[in-house]
Structure formats: C-alpha cells, structure tokens
Amino acid sequence: xxxxxxxxxxxxxxxxxxxxxxxxxxxxxxxxxxxxxxxxxxxxxxxxxxxxxxxxxxxxxxxxxxxxxxxxxxxxxxxxxxxxxxxxxxxxxxxxxxxxxxxxxxxxxxxxxxxxxxxxxxxxxxxxxxxxxxxxxxxxxxxxxxxxxxxxxxxxxxxxxxxxxxxxxxx
Ligand code: IMP
Ligand code: MG
Numbered sequence: 001x002x003x004x005x006x007x008x009x010x011x012x013x014x015x016x017x018x019x020x021x022x023x024x025x026x027x028x029x030x031x032x033x034x035x036x037x038x039x040x041x042x043x044x045x046x047x048x049x050x051x052x053x054x055x056x057x058x059x060x061x062x063x064x065x066x067x068x069x070x071x072x073x074x075x076x077x078x079x080x081x082x083x084x085x086x087x088x089x090x091x092x093x094x095x096x097x098x099x100x101x102x103x104x105x106x107x108x109x110x111x112x113x114x115x116x117x118x119x120x121x122x123x124x125x126x127x128x129x130x131x132x133x134x135x136x137x138x139x140x141x142x143x144x145x146x147x148x149x150x151x152x153x154x155x156x157x158x159x160x161x162x163x164x165x166x167x168x169x170x171x
C-alpha cells in the first residue's frame with residue numbers, strides 16, 4: 001500500500017477524547033454495561049474505551065457489512081455475526097467507529113431493541129453529520145468530521161490501514 005495518508009486526528013487527540021468519553025459514560029451509568037462492539041472497525045476504539053470505563057463492562061461483538069471494498073456504501077446491510085450475550089433488561093451501549101449515512105446503526109439499533117434491553121445507547125468515535133440519511137440519535141460522539149473518507153484506528157480502506165494509531169485520509 002503506497003497511498004499517502006494525511007493525519008486528521010492525532011493519536012494523542014484520540015486518546016484524550018477517549019478519556020473524556022470514558023469519564024462521561026462512567027458517570028452516566030450506575031451498573032454493568034454491555035458494550036456491543038461493531039466489527040471490525042470499532043474494535044480498537046471499543047477496547048481502549050472499555051479499559052477506561054469504571055463500571056464493569058461485558059464485551060460483545062456484532063458484525064454487519066455494508067460497504068464491500070469501495071468507499072461508497074451499498075446501502076444494503078448484510079448480517080455476519082450476532083451477539084452472544086442475553087441483553088434483556090441490560091444497559092447496552094453500541095460502540096461504532098463512524099456514523100456516515102446512519103443506515104448501519106439504524107439497522108443495528110432496531111435489531112437490538114427487539115431484544116428488550118433496559119436501555120440502548122450509541123457511542124461513535126466519528127460522526128460525518130452532513131451525510132446522514134437516517135434520523136438517529138448518537139448519545140456519545142468522539143469527533144465530528146467533514147465529508148472525507150478516513151482510515152486508521154480501526155477504520156479501513158479495503159481492509160488496509162486499520163492499525164494506524166491516528167485517523168487520516170487518503171490524499
Ligand atoms: P453508514 O451505514 O453509512 O452510517 O456507514 C457506516 C459504516 O461505513 C461504518 O461502520 C464504517 O465501517 C463504514 N464507513 C463509513 N465512512 C467511512 C470512512 O470514512 N472510512 C472507513 N469506513 C467508513
Ligand atoms: Mg463499521
């Protein structure tokens with residue numbers, strides 16, 4: 001991979017913001033939190049965030065795909081992996097890397113809601129607000145970003161660049 005990646009959000013800024021979010025979340029919840037990490041993109045974020053939350057965190061994973069190998073969403077969601085925990089009457093927090101059109105999170109939110117959790121909230125590291133198609137409430141947002149295709153810290157371009165410690169964009 002030889003693309004030139006420009007830094008948009010530095011490693012330090014990401015880590016500082018995760019500390020803030022973890023403090024806010026720890027204050028908002030009294031009991032255990034079932035954290036549902038949306039694979040693969042949110043994995044780096046969810047793990048770092050969970051380590052700094054003071055509540056007991058039960059970690060679970062889901063996987064859906066909507067993008068294939070291109071930079072544009074297909075708009076269609078394919079279900080790839082379901083949660084393994086029983087979330088009925090639990091406080092559930094969906095952790096996502098980025099909310100773009102909102103189609104993915106809207107789908108996940110509605111699906112998880114059918115399992116009757118006590119509460120269901122969303123935390124997304126990034127928010128590309130201008131691109132929103134679904135009206136969806138994101139309770140915790142790391143950074144609002146402009147309409148650029150970003151990579152790093154879990155986010156990929158055709159599976160590349162996830163392990164960059166910062167968030168950047170391909171020039
Ligand atoms: P949405 O359904 O349009 O909100 O898209 C959400 C999903 O698309 C995210 O979970 C990401 O996996 C992917 N995605 C959206 N924008 C980007 C980006 O800029 N870089 C990498 N992945 C992205
Ligand atoms: Mg994702």
